[in-house]
Amino acid sequence: MSKSSLDRILTALKEDIQTRQPGDKLPTVRDLMEQFQASPITINKALKALALEGKIITKTGSGTYVADPIPRRETKPTAWQEITLGSRYHPGDNLREFMANVPSGCIPLQSGYLDSELQAVEALQSSLKAVMRKPSVWGWAPTEGLEELRAWFAHEAGGYVRAADVQIVSGGQAALSTIFSALCEPEQSVLVESPTYLGALAVMRSNKLNPVPVPTDAQGVIPEFLDSAFQKTGAKVFYTQPRHSNPSGATLSPYRRKRVLEIAEKHQAFIVEDDYLNGLTFEGNPPPPLISENENHVVYLRSLTKSIAPSLRVGAIIAKGAARARVNSMSVVDGLFVSRLLQEAALHLVTSPAWPKHLRKLHQELKYRRNIAIQELKSIPGLTPYTIPTGGVHMWLRLPEGIKAEEFTRAAERNGVIVVCGNVYFPSEPMGDFVRMSFGSVDPQTLKDGIHRLGEVVEELAPLALRR
Numbered sequence: 001m002s003k004s005s006l007d008r009i010l011t012a013l014k015e016d017i018q019t020r021q022p023g024d025k026l027p028t029v030r031d032l033m034e035q036f037q038a039s040p041i042t043i044n045k046a047l048k049a050l051a052l053e054g055k056i057i058t059k060t061g062s063g064t065y066v067a068d069p070i071p072r073r074e075t076k077p078t079a080w081q082e083i084t085l086g087s088r089y090h091p092g093d094n095l096r097e098f099m100a101n102v103p104s105g106c107i108p109l110q111s112g113y114l115d116s117e118l119q120a121v122e123a124l125q126s127s128l129k130a131v132m133r134k135p136s137v138w139g140w141a142p143t144e145g146l147e148e149l150r151a152w153f154a155h156e157a158g159g160y161v162r163a164a165d166v167q168i169v170s171g172g173q174a175a176l177s178t179i180f181s182a183l184c185e186p187e188q189s190v191l192v193e194s195p196t197y198l199g200a201l202a203v204m205r206s207n208k209l210n211p212v213p214v215p216t217d218a219q220g221v222i223p224e225f226l227d228s229a230f231q232k233t234g235a236k237v238f239y240t241q242p243r244h245s246n247p248s249g250a251t252l253s254p255y256r257r258k259r260v261l262e263i264a265e266k267h268q269a270f271i272v273e274d275d276y277l278n279g280l281t282f283e284g285n286p287p288p289p290l291i292s293e294n295e296n297h298v299v300y301l302r303s304l305t306k307s308i309a310p311s312l313r314v315g316a317i318i319a320k321g322a323a324r325a326r327v328n329s330m331s332v333v334d335g336l337f338v339s340r341l342l343q344e345a346a347l348h349l350v351t352s353p354a355w356p357k358h359l360r361k362l363h364q365e366l367k368y369r370r371n372i373a374i375q376e377l378k379s380i381p382g383l384t385p386y387t388i389p390t391g392g393v394h395m396w397l398r399l400p401e402g403i404k405a406e407e408f409t410r411a412a413e414r415n416g417v418i419v420v421c422g423n424v425y426f427p428s429e430p431m432g433d434f435v436r437m438s439f440g441s442v443d444p445q446t447l448k449d450g451i452h453r454l455g456e457v458v459e460e461l462a463p464l465a466l467r468r
Helices: 003-018 029-036 040-052 080-085 093-098 121-131 147-157 171-183 198-206 223-233 254-266 321-335 340-350 354-377 405-414 444-466
Strands: 056-059 063-066 166-169 189-194 210-217 237-240 270-274 298-303 315-318 394-398 434-438
Touching (some): 003 029, 003 040, 029 040, 040 056, 121 340, 147 298, 147 340, 166 171, 166 321, 171 198, 171 298, 171 321, 189 223, 198 210, 210 223, 223 254, 237 254, 254 270, 340 354, 354 394, 354 444
Parallel strands (some): 189 210, 270 298
Antiparallel strands (some): 056 063, 166 315, 298 315, 394 434
């Protein structure tokens, strides 16, 4: 039965309840099925919704009854909280807006997660069924994570990394929070690529850190500016996404990889390597993680969320020495340990034959959708990819001259398509007008429709831009 039919039944039952007294018995499920010509599943959904609203109560073996009305009391104002908390900007606001539900009828080209058709749901379900047979999955898990899963992450990172260097965490965002809390003190400067991941900026600002922008181009961070920034700020941490950077899509070139590691050694600094798209390179050979070349200066994080499914909140932090000890301690403070059930399911999946099969299919589909996006964008003058993505699910689009990012984003939503305003990815003033658009979060036809709507927005705003 459709949602509208369920809503109709709910409305009718609420009207019926209003004519009854508390304690009155409602018709049976069978009677309601006949009355509304609905399935028992739909009727039970309606009754459950009414029970959650406190309008009915169900007594096992007896039936369903009208509940006593919830006592009403005066609602007290909350304006005092503005004085107590202060009227300051919260660093998580942009991230919360980014994760908000898409308005009905809009095409969601803002998401950083895979289209549901591309997620490894069936393989994950099989893994969950397999591990749920173990009584141990509902119990305690080691604070640092399961040994076998840590060993898998260590092997994937390469170099001289071992299982003892790995801390299992609840996804990439939790990893960032743990790392910056462990490595930095409030008011310290942290060097970041500009533009960079807005979730990392939110964590830094929440921890009262000062993100300092370092210029980038299509080959990643520019080493000369990085060296200069270390010298001028005295910073001891540089946050980077060397593979398929979010949002620009840039991959750090071989020469710059070497220079970045040399600069970190020179300044006795940490590199926080966010390898959030590991496994999602669909064209060419991805470079190895930086930590495989220098495990003493690199603190590495990776999540399985992007490549499997959004709710599989399992990731890893890899570090050596005192940094590892601090990461491990802070991780316990943040969340004690990660669900053993999720760890066991993740381990089962990534070590099964289904894992490479999933990745092969994923690479094929993402490349196909990337190509569709490039082809469709060719028909929109001035809306051009900053780089041609070779991995991941999104692309960074430069807007036509004169069109502002915020203006374009608002107009796009009015036209029924959601993209992310590029301004939120810059730690200081935006260096141009961009939007981030996902090509891997929707099916091919929806992608085409969404890009067509973006073209209509360009046609709408271009004449205004020329008159400025």
